[in-house]
Amino acid sequence: MARTRTPISGEPAEAPERILAAQYVRMSTEHQQYSTQNQSKTIGEYAERRGIEIIKTYSDDAKSGLIIGGRRALQQMISDVESGAAEYRVILVYDVTRWGRFQDADESAYYEYRCRKAGMQVDYCAEQFENDGSPTSTIVKSVKRAMAGEYSRELSVKVFAGQCRLIELGYRQGGPAGFGLRRALLNERGEVKAELKRGEHKSLQTDRVILVPGPEKEQRVVRRMYEMFVNEGRPESEIAEVLNAEGHRTDLDRPWARATVHQVLTNEKYIGNNVFNKVSFKLKQRRVVNPRDMWIRAEGAYQAVVDKALFLRAREIVDARSRHFSDEELLDALRAILKRQGQLSGLIIDEENDLPSSSAYRCRFGSLLRAYRLIGYEPERDYRYIEINKALRAAHPQVVEEIIEGVTAQGGYVVQAADTQLLRVNDEFTVSVVLARCQATAAGSLRWHIRLDTGLVPDITIAVRMNETNDAPRDFYLLPSTDMTDARLKMAERNGLWLDAYRTETLDDFYTLAGRAKVTEAA
Structure with a gap:
């Protein structure tokens, strides 16, 4: 508190200098008792006792404290403080946990130190x-x-145990059903209430979701894929060609590809098994692909679409083909392909049924170019990007449709302009969707080039960064036009707080932002 000068007799006393402050409040999904309103009440009482005036509030609602990513309010507050834009001199926080539950205690101290x-x-x-x-x-x-941080670790263990228990009881834990299957909603008595369409979710906590066989036509296609693979010895790429020639489409209404056929041939849900923990992402740390013996499964939880013996035979074929190759064996295989094809590219490697994908070569040797040089091959150019761009153009409408479904599921509505393809959400703001191809440098690092639709001036650009194989989204960036001054963005795997502050693993936060609640719920 600043000192005040003692007034001379007859002179009016000076008012004490005001202490201006900002408050930071956060509510996480697992801590509903720590509502932002309750935090603000306690902070307000603290400020009143000490003669502090709160002039600004930074609020992160329903945000985990494990990482700073996604906590826009905390990031904005730190930015305001460091840039000198803050008019306050004190930051008021409810307690240490609201600042964050970082797994590294030094990270929490670091943000306070800044x-x-x-x-x-x-x-x-x-x-x-x-x-x-x-x-x-x-x-x-x-x-x-x-x-x-320890509390979050203990909570993670309890949540994981609860998820495993539900899996063992045969209940589905998120994700689309897949081709040939559908999701069914059960009430608390285990009775089927309805079939869930894509983008629909359960509304009652006591409800559960299971998988059920889809239309008979799709089931026949699934069984035929296994028969062609096991009994006829056809590779996935040839099966995809057959399905496309007959006019069959995937559950996302896309043409079949080697990868999508492979997914059907290797997923235990087609023999009725409920499987969980294939990939771990605990405490929002690095994603880990778990070995098969770590998977959590309930066998025979659903009605099977494929005979178990046929599925196990398909697995044996895939496992035998997926054995570990030595570096020299991989290079010998490249030499054989080069001799047969006369050239090499990522696309040519991916079409080989008995070899790992081109991404496996990148991981093993650092890059495809380095693998090429080890066998004495200098390509004029890798034209794989042409096929990738073609696939991304074909995938763009489906990604847009999924975003529309996500907003609609939260009670919002979307209109897509026929000429510009911009999405207008709730008649309030416009959204552009951009798919960014993943590229590998000669050193093996990943890069993405994002071109913004600056001419259309959307309020938000959803930049979808594709994964290494460019067949699925890796993550998303929600880029507001007010903060984007360049028409092109060059991204690496990590881009610093100024850009990664807009990064999100899923679009759930965007759907929540665009959602609408009934008046009775809002009250």
Whole structure:
């Protein structure tokens, strides 16, 4: 608190200098009792006792404290503080856990240090210590930060155990049904209520979702794929050609490809098994592909579409083909392909049924070009990008349709302009959807070039970064036009806070933003 000069007799007393502050509040999905309103009430009482005036609020609603990604309010506050744009000198936070439950306690301290370095005081209003930099406060904060991270780890274990229990009971845990299958909604008595269409979700916590066989026509196609693969010895690429020639489409209404056929031939759901934990993404850390013996499964949970013996035979063929190749064996295979085809490209490698994909070569040797050089091949140009761009153009309408379904499922509505293809959401803002092809440098690093529709001036651009094989989204960037000054963006795997602040693993946050609630719910 600033000191005030003692007034001379007869002179009016000076008003004490105002202390201006901003409050930061956060509510995570697993901590509903920590509502932002309750936090603001406690912070307001703390400020009143100390003569502090709150002039700005930063609020992250329904945001996990595990990472700073997605916490736009915290990122904006730090940016305001470091840029000098902040008019306040104090930041008020409910407690240490609302600042974050970072798995590395030093990360939490780092963000506070950045604020303090810019001359900002950070106060935790519901804590029993003063955040004054004393040894006592430093020790207590360190312990509480570690405890906050440990709580998240314990919660993660409990949530995972609950998910595993539901899987063992035969209930589906998210994801589309897939070709030949459908999702059915069960009530608390286990009775089928309805079939869920793509983009629809259950509305009651007591409801459960299971898989059921789809239309008989699709089931016959699935069984025929297995028969062609096992009994006729046809590779996935040839099966895809047959299906496309007969006019069959995938569940996403796309032409069949080697990868989509392979997914059908290797997924246990077609023999009625409920499988979980193929990929781990615990505590929002790095994604890990788990070996088969770590999968959680319930056998015979659903009605099978394919005979189990036929499925196991298909698995044996895939497993035998997927054995580990030595570096020299992989290079010998490249030499054989080059001798047979006369050239090499990522597309040519991917079409080989008995070899790993081109992405496997990139991982093993750092890049395709390096693998080429090891066998003495210097390509004039890799034309694989032509096929990839063609596939992305074909996939774009489906991605847009999925976004429309996601907004609609949250109660919003979308109109797509016939000429510009821009989406107008709730008659409030416009959205452009851009698919960015993944490219590998000679050193094996990944790059994406994103071209924004600056001429159309959309309010938000959803940039979809594709994965290494360019057959599925890797992540998404929600880019507001007010913050984007360049028409082209060059992205690496990590791009710094100024750009990765807009990154999200899924579009759930966007759907929530675009959603609408009934008046009775909003009240």
